[in-house]
Amino acid sequence: MGYLRKAMLTVASEVAWRLPGWPARFVTSFADSERASGIDMLAAAEHTERGDLRRKYFLHALDESKHAALFLSRAMALGGNKERARAALDDSGTLQRHGTVEGRSMFERLGEMEFLAFVWVAEADAVEQFGVYLERQLPDPETHATLQAILKDEHFHVSYSRQELDRFRKQGQVAEVEWSLFRVRRDRWLGAWLRFSREFGVIVSGLWLGLAYAAMLGPFRGLAALEPGGWRPPLPRPACSLATARSQA
Amino acid sequence: MASHVLGISALFHDSAAVLLRDGVVVAAAQEERFSRVKHDAALPVQAARWCLAQGGISPADLDCLVFYEKPLRKFERILATATATFPRSWQSFPRAMHAWLGDKLWTHRALARLFSVRPDRILFSEHHLSHAASAFLCSPHATAAVLVADGVGEWATTSLWRGRADPPFLEPVAEVRFPHSLGLFYSAITAYLGFAVNEGEYKVMGMAGWGKPRFREQMAQLLRLEADGAFSVDLDYFCWHWHATESFTARLPAMLGPPRVPGSPFDPASDPESQRFADVAASAQAALEDAMLHLAGHAHRALGERALCLAGGVALNAVANHRLAAEGPFEHLWIQPASGDAGAALGAALWAWHAVLGNPRLPEIRAWCLGRRFAPAAVEAQLLELGARFERLDDPVARAAADLASGKVIGWFEGRGEWGPRALGNRSILADPRGAQTRDRVNLRVKLREQFRPFAPAVTEAAAAHWFDIPAPAEAPARAMLVAPPVRAERREEIAATTHVDGTARVQVVNPADSPTFHRLVEAFGGCTGTPVLLNTSFNLKGDPIASTPIDAMAAFYRSGLDLLYMEGCRVERPR
Numbered sequence: 001m002g003y004l005r006k007a008m009l010t011v012a013s014e015v016a017w018r019l020p021g022w023p024a025r026f027v028t029s030f031a032d033s034e035r036a037s038g039i040d041m042l043a044a045a046e047h048t049e050r051g052d053l054r055r056k057y058f059l060h061a062l063d064e065s066k067h068a069a070l071f072l073s074r075a076m077a078l079g080g081n082k083e084r085a086r087a088a089l090d091d092s093g094t095l096q097r098h099g100t101v102e103g104r105s106m107f108e109r110l111g112e113m114e115f116l117a118f119v120w121v122a123e124a125d126a127v128e129q130f131g132v133y134l135e136r137q138l139p140d141p142e143t144h145a146t147l148q149a150i151l152k153d154e155h156f157h158v159s160y161s162r163q164e165l166d167r168f169r170k171q172g173q174v175a176e177v178e179w180s181l182f183r184v185r186r187d188r189w190l191g192a193w194l195r196f197s198r199e200f201g202v203i204v205s206g207l208w209l210g211l212a213y214a215a216m217l218g219p220f221r222g223l224a225a226l227e228p229g230g231w232r233p234p235l236p237r238p239a240c241s242l243a244t245a246r247s248q249a
Numbered sequence: 250m251a252s253h254v255l256g257i258s259a260l261f262h263d264s265a266a267v268l269l270r271d272g273v274v275v276a277a278a279q280e281e282r283f284s285r286v287k288h289d290a291a292l293p294v295q296a297a298r299w300c301l302a303q304g305g306i307s308p309a310d311l312d313c314l315v316f317y318e319k320p321l322r323k324f325e326r327i328l329a330t331a332t333a334t335f336p337r338s339w340q341s342f343p344r345a346m347h348a349w350l351g352d353k354l355w356t357h358r359a360l361a362r363l364f365s366v367r368p369d370r371i372l373f374s375e376h377h378l379s380h381a382a383s384a385f386l387c388s389p390h391a392t393a394a395v396l397v398a399d400g401v402g403e404w405a406t407t408s409l410w411r412g413r414a415d416p417p418f419l420e421p422v423a424e425v426r427f428p429h430s431l432g433l434f435y436s437a438i439t440a441y442l443g444f445a446v447n448e449g450e451y452k453v454m455g456m457a458g459w460g461k462p463r464f465r466e467q468m469a470q471l472l473r474l475e476a477d478g479a480f481s482v483d484l485d486y487f488c489w490h491w492h493a494t495e496s497f498t499a500r501l502p503a504m505l506g507p508p509r510v511p512g513s514p515f516d517p518a519s520d521p522e523s524q525r526f527a528d529v530a531a532s533a534q535a536a537l538e539d540a541m542l543h544l545a546g547h548a549h550r551a552l553g554e555r556a557l558c559l560a561g562g563v564a565l566n567a568v569a570n571h572r573l574a575a576e577g578p579f580e581h582l583w584i585q586p587a588s589g590d591a592g593a594a595l596g597a598a599l600w601a602w603h604a605v606l607g608n609p610r611l612p613e614i615r616a617w618c619l620g621r622r623f624a625p626a627a628v629e630a631q632l633l634e635l636g637a638r639f640e641r642l643d644d645p646v647a648r649a650a651a652d653l654a655s656g657k658v659i660g661w662f663e664g665r666g667e668w669g670p671r672a673l674g675n676r677s678i679l680a681d682p683r684g685a686q687t688r689d690r691v692n693l694r695v696k697l698r699e700q701f702r703p704f705a706p707a708v709t710e711a712a713a714a715h716w717f718d719i720p721a722p723a724e725a726p727a728r729a730m731l732v733a734p735p736v737r738a739e740r741r742e743e744i745a746a747t748t749h750v751d752g753t754a755r756v757q758v759v760n761p762a763d764s765p766t767f768h769r770l771v772e773a774f775g776g777c778t779g780t781p782v783l784l785n786t787s788f789n790l791k792g793d794p795i796a797s798t799p800i801d802a803m804a805a806f807y808r809s810g811l812d813l814l815y816m817e818g819c820r821v822e823r824p825r
Contacts, residue, residue: 039285046800051634058635058800062807076512087446087496089400089433089489100284102363103294202347209343217332217342224333226490227404227426229473229481231547234421235404245372245605248357249321 009132017139024080027143031071037122038064043105044115053112056160060119063153074146113168117180120161121188127154252606253310255300256598257360258317258379258590259292260353262447265591266293267619268300272602272611274387276303277619277668279591282797288447289794293594294363299621308365312606317590317597318376320356322403324349326427334491341493372605374597376402377561378410380588381419383596384558385412386603388583389613389725392556394548395419398541399432399561399589406430407479409548412558417604422551428490429482431540432562434472437487437496438533442526443509446496454568455702457534458751459517460527467504468536478547480540505529515701538569542577549578556581560596564588565670567733567755574723574732582722586617586729587669595668615763617729618675620666621797628799628817635803639821646766649815650773653681653783658695660788660814662802663766666795671730672787673757674707674767676795676802678811680746680784681774682706687746687784694810698791705730706747707757707785709771716740716782717756730757730785747784757785 016022041061045054100106107115130147137144168177238244256267259280267277276299281287283295301308327345331338352359361368374382380397395410407425412418439449442456462468473481484490486501502508509526517524545557557579564570564584574582585592602608625641632639642648645663652659658680667673678695680687682704692700708716713727716737723732733755741748748754761768775781788796790809796802799816806814806821814821 042285042800042804046798054631054634055636058803061804065804065808087440087489087492087494089436089496100286100291100295102292103298205347206343209346210339213331213335213339213342217328217335220332221335224329224335226330226333226428226484229425229429229479230475230477231409231423231479232426234408234424237421240417240604242372242605245315245374245601246369248319248373249325 013132013138023139024075024078027071027075027078028080031068031075034064034068034071038068040106044107047107060157067150070146074143113176114180116161116164117184120165121184123154123157127158252312253304253306254598254602255297255311255314256594257293258594260290261590262288262290263589263591264290264293265594266297266300267595267598268304269598269602270304272608274619276300277595281794282666285794287792287794292359292363297364311366311370313370313372313601314360314364314366315372315374315597315601316360317374317379317593319373319403320353326404330490338491341491344493372601374600377405377408378600379593379596380560381410382600383585383592384560385419386599387585387614388558390556392554393558394552394554395558396544396548397561398563401427401430411552416607425479428484431537433489434482435537440496441501441508442530443511453530454534454566456527456530458749459701460531462532462535463528464505464532465535468532472536472540474543534568538572541569541573545573545577558583560588562589567731570726571732571734575720579722582726584726584731586671617668618665619668622665623799623817625817629819631799632819637821639819641819645815645818646769646773648820649770650777652813653679653774654777656681657812658691660802660806660811662816666797672795674764676788678786678788682744682747682782682784683780685745696790703749704747704784704786705755705757706744706782707759707771709768709781710758710760712781713758727756727758728760730755744782
């Protein structure tokens with residue numbers, strides 16, 4: 001690990017793990033990541049044309065599911081994962097972003113080599129990250145034990161993905177492997193930047209939308225009322241035809 | 250030339266795609282069975298792609314693609330409600346606008362792009378019309394009353410329709426509008442009881458069996474039955490219409506006591522708090538059942554029909570359905586197995602085919618395994634690649650029956666996947682129902698879920714009346730595990746693992762014509778044990794969708810405490 005990256009990670013984790021409520025949030029987010037990773041690995045096991053890799057992806061997926069369960073259990077113990085799905089109606093949070101984007105799994109989008117490069121980079125980062133937490137004895141002995149148990153599996157993931165990349169290199173595809181690794185690292189940084197920008201954008205647009213809410217809806221509050229209970233006559237509908245069926249309103 | 254219609258439901262929860270060829274369902278699947286994200290709400294690109302492949306067509310061959318609701322009308326409801334609840338909706342408004350301005354308002358464009366369909370071939374049904382069509386237009390009834398109850402669509406939360414023999418087939422009669430909603434009431438109680446909304450409603454139904462409805466009076470205040478035959482909700486106790494992340498106000502805990510902490514232990518035998526939560530669940534369940542009976546009574550008086558078709562998420566409440574069948578005024582009850590939002594994709598397609606394109610009614614749909622199938626040779630090849638320990642059998646049914654009779658808990662993966670949330674014997678976990686310990690074993694060791702949850706029995710049609718007291722109107726829904734009748738008192742001990750604490754069971758009556766292989770298995774188990782009943786639960790672990798592919802099945806098998814997996818004629822053992 002680069003000295004700078006390790007220093008940044010150490011400082012950030014020293015601060016973040018000690019904030020009230022944050023360990024539970026962190027561990028919940030780890031559980032989410034492991035779960036999503038398990039889904040990606042199963043999709044890879046489904047789509048790869050190489051029988052030997054199918055088994056490795058499959059075993060990797062099983063590990064990720066196990067890790068998700070371990071983290072989830074720890075998150076619950078830390079008081080996390082209790083804020084979820086309490087809204088009976090959520091008109092906003094249903095557009096999920098997971099490994100499948102517009103009907104294509106991560107494996108389908110990246111292809112075998114770049115997917116393996118992604119696995120290697122992501123797992124190596126996780127090993128380094130967990131290593132820092134363990135080194136700094138963060139955040140508590142129980143979470144520490146969970147991280148240690150998971151770290152063993154992560155070493156296997158790093159090892160098999162590196163071996164597979166080496167196999168590509170030995171087949172003369174050195175430049176392709178390096179290009180894949182570059183693209184993966186670039187996309188991870190870009191992804192992190194986009195996530196940060198998105199969060200920032202949500203805050204800024206939330207402020208604007210809050211203003212719009214006050215300025216555009218507030219004045220009409222007196223004219224609006226909730227529907228009463230009981231039967232109501234059906235809303236008027238035009239006769240059924242292709243033209244009316246094309247309307248979204 | 251054949252005519253093709255693709256129905257789509259998405260962007261709320263449980264997205265799905267359905268392909269009709271000349272009005273007949275060629276393929277139907279939920280996106281979650283492809284993406285492995287339970288209740289996946291994303292536009293069902295993979296499910297639709299698979300449907301088209303099943304039909305052997307490309308998007309250009311589609312006569313139309315039908316989306317299951319009107320996005321702009323829904324947007325209008327959100328704006329109107331935010332205005333009416335100003336300033337309390339200050340948090341939910343920006344949240345909703347992010348999603349709508351960013352994505353949902355542009356549904357038409359997204360449909361055209363992702364599904365490669367010409368924009369003029371995209372049609373929009375209405376949410377409750379899609380639900381109503383999903384029940385009535387594949388039922389055996391020429392005319393019927395159609396009742397839809399769910400959370401909310403555009404404006405309607407409950408709607409009554411007259412199902413007619415001639416176009417446009419469905420005539421709206423009346424509706425209850427947002428924010429008064431049976432589905433949202435039940436979801437709010439689900440949240441109060443510490444379960445995730447849109448996921449934990451079944452748990453509330455299961456928990457209700459452990460309680461007594463001692464909060465019935467309070468529930469009657471929360472959910473009032475109106476003299477006009479409908480209902481209203483006391484909105485002082487609930488906040489789903491203005492709060493971004495909560496369902497109920499502080500007044501609900503003030504009335505019923507503190508809410509349950511998610512994940513806390515549930516032991517009504519020794520813990521009074523657990524018993525209180527069970528009693529709340531029982532009371533809410535009773536209130537929902539009373540409301541459904543009240544609505545059905547009105548539907549019968551208003552329309553004078555003999556048959557009732559039921560749709561919407563509330564129609565998945567098997568206990569309420571049983572009361573409708575046993576105590577309601579209708580002679581026939583018909584419910585489509587995927588009566589939640591996934592099923593609305595089917596309704597949207599059927600509505601377009603019949604009402605928009607002007608085609609006549611077709612026979613009832615009886616076989617509901619409309620999902621993916623995998624060739625035995627391909628399954629075997631994958632098992633070899635995964636290094637599984639397995640053998641191919643000439644007669645897997647006989648061997649599986651013997652394994653089940655010897656107490657093994659097995660995964661059963663045969664034929665096409667089921668349509669809807671229930672495993673009907675093609676993607677199932679099966680066990681011997683004799684002995685209550687099997688229930689605890691399957692709950693804790695196999696499915697890794699809460700101990701209080703009941704399991705369903707599957708019984709051969711010939712033996713059903715011997716074991717269960719199924720009222721005549723419930724015969725059709727009992728084929729798809731949609732009613733929970735009482736187990737006959739003298740039989741309860743014999744099938745203790747599938748008899749809930751209140752003496753009921755969400756039975757599946759297996760018909761030899763509809764499910765030949767599974768019927769043979771239940772019958773063979775009966776031959777081995779004298780009990781033609783199997784414990785049948787969906788082939789998934791807690792939080793996962795039902796296994797759809799051999800890889801999914803193997804992952805669920807290895808992660809669970811299943812003894813064996815039967816998959817397309819192969820008997821797979823656990824790794825050493």
